[in-house]
Amino acid sequence: MLYFVLILVLAALGLVVTALITANSLWAWISIGLSVLAGLLLVVDWLRRRAAARAQSPADAEPDAEGDEPGEKDAERETTDEPTEEGQTALLPATGELKTVAGEPAEEQTDAADLLVVSALETEVLVVDEYPRYHLGGCTWLESKDTIPLPVKEARDLGFTPCALCTPDATLAAEHREKRESRK
Structure with missing residues (x-):
């Protein structure tokens, strides 16, 4: 999907240059139309991914039996470096926590x-x-x-x-x- 959007944006750029060279406003309007279409495709893709993420983890919205708050499982899932369904690697949380490598000792709890x-x-x-x-x-x-x-x-x-x-x-x-x- 992103490649298609990139092609649309590049085509819009080419049409803007063409409109400037030929002084024909029709090319400029077509360029604007392609840019709007590319923006709409990005929004649709974002909404589709968001809906898929919500459908994938409906149990995360409710506290579990251990009393975890909603979303804690998402934070735990983000600490892994395993590829997600879309082939992307999850990001580390902003708290600076690092995933423990297999065979590596845990962190000492310092007072x-x-x-x-x-x-x-x-x-x-x-x-x-x-x-x-x-x-x-x-x-x-x-x-x-x-x-x-x-x-x-x-x-x-x-x-x-x-x-x-x-x-x-x-x-x-x-x-x-x-x-x-x-x-x-």
Whole structure:
């Protein structure tokens, strides 16, 4: 459908140029007609896709037995990188959540106090290219993977999140507090 609209728009552009060269207003009116037709086709296609999406997921409009709000299943579905029915890849949500790759550890749940401490530290953590987690040196998940050392502050700024296996935020925050207490 979009290819057909593109052809109509290109034809309308050609007719506008022809109208300007020949000074014949008939070509300009035909160009306007083709542009309107292309716009109508886009609207019809949009309405058709919207109706198909609604018909495909009628259960998402009602809260389920677990008490989820309507639309939560849509948000969960959007986090996948699997192609949809139309062959398009779903987009990631605006919250910055990333899909967990198979075999990758989950994200550590960091409390606010630890987060404040860790965000200011220059202690090095390890990251693996193409994976969203940062790790401590002894993390079992790293095994023989090529790692990149980064200060934890920079890793956080770049959008990396802590690994749930080695719990770097909790460990680094506890070490920082111990060092601060030992200085007193």
